[in-house]
Amino acid sequence: MDMVSIKDRGLKRPKTERSLKAGDRRFAYLILIPAMTAFMVMVFYPFVDAMSMSFFQFTIYDMEPIFIGFDNFVTVLTDPYVLASWVTTAVFVVGTTLLTMTFGLAWALLMYQDFHGRAVFRTMTLLPWILPSTVSAFVWAWMLNGKYGVVNAMLLSAGIVDENIQFLSNDVGAMVAIILTRTWISIPLFMSFFLAGLQGMDFQQIEAARLDGAGNLTIVRRLILPHLKPVFLVTGALGMIGNLQQFDIIYALTGGGPIRATTVLSIEVFKQAFENWDLGMASTIGVLWVFTLMPLVVFYLRSLFKED
Template structure:
């Protein structure tokens, strides 16, 4: 269930293989070299352009939310449940929700901006490269910050209270307590959370496919979309397998860092 599909897909990288034909011919590293020279650089750049902000922004929002929910306030449990809502929605539902929000003709965002007088006419958010990339990053941030919030909040609530009290008695102000007590305490959990989120974003498919399908003009085509389109629209399993090999090699060091981090935590 795990090993065979992986090995079979990667093995196609070394063959001239088609989805519509059972015949294969061995070509060695030809597919990998060709994919590396033609597609690797642009795909890596666009994948990182999506994955890095889509990891940093939800982490920042999740950290702020966790710090707020860690304070004593009325309705904290109810607010925590509400903030978890985006995370529990299926990815396709989230994608269609944001597709409706960013729609150029009847989207909620354009409606609000026109009503408030910020814009005079509808804006095609998904019709330009920068706009489409920003849209998918915003949608991913909304969907993924809750789980980061939960992990960071759990770490915050495990801190012994006497540590903060000792820092307060030593004269540390709020910023000094955050920087010298909270940040070092959160660092192990935060590192694992950021690495895991980056891995997920590097492989993100459903959100990108529903919102933009890699467009406009390939501006949001990441490794995941490129492999899908090459294999199932271009019927070229050899090139798709080669992209998969390059994709795996890029992501492998991050996976190793994540595994080392989790083992260190244990």
């Protein structure tokens, strides 16, 4: 028998296939317009504007921006105080991300267990995430208060310290405070990621390992962690990006202080822009901040598309 073409079988190839595809494409562009407009106006234009502003001197004393080439970049990259912001940011980002991932995973492992009232517990776990972050910041500021905070009360009554710790007015204490608060807020989201990952695991693997004689730690180390590896990569990148952008909690808790102990990049930009009114310098730091973020974003997007 001859080869049967589409036409022979009575299935007519649509005459307007090309124009249909073009129509589809037009429709796709049409529904993209609102999002693209918002992106252009709210993100792209300010970013390009900030990029160009980084080549200008524009302070409260200047009537209009003065082009100064790379001077701002030279100033920023030679100013030890501003450079220290990168170190502060790194400490905050690495500390928070590691802590969040550890607790998020631990909590997910707990919530993965079958126990009475698990649904209620899981829901309650989401609370920190639902609370406005400034509210959480004030709750933690209150708990960490140097005179009557509950954390100090606990440490004192447990005999761990002899006198109140002034968390928010010493360098290390302030850093610990913002890391703890941010971690507390981020745990629910990370837990959800890890829990979703765990639920995608064949539970019989764990049962098989139990029969094989593996203990809890072995099961976590040799089965669960390898299974969650992709989740670790994505949440790690996502967590670092989120923490690099963090502003509200730090501003509400410490305002970047004491002195500059918790002045991360976001706070630095804010201070340059709205305390020193040096928009050129703020833009320069902002641009450098974006370039700091970029490798992580690229990594995140790549691992996302690899998942597909």
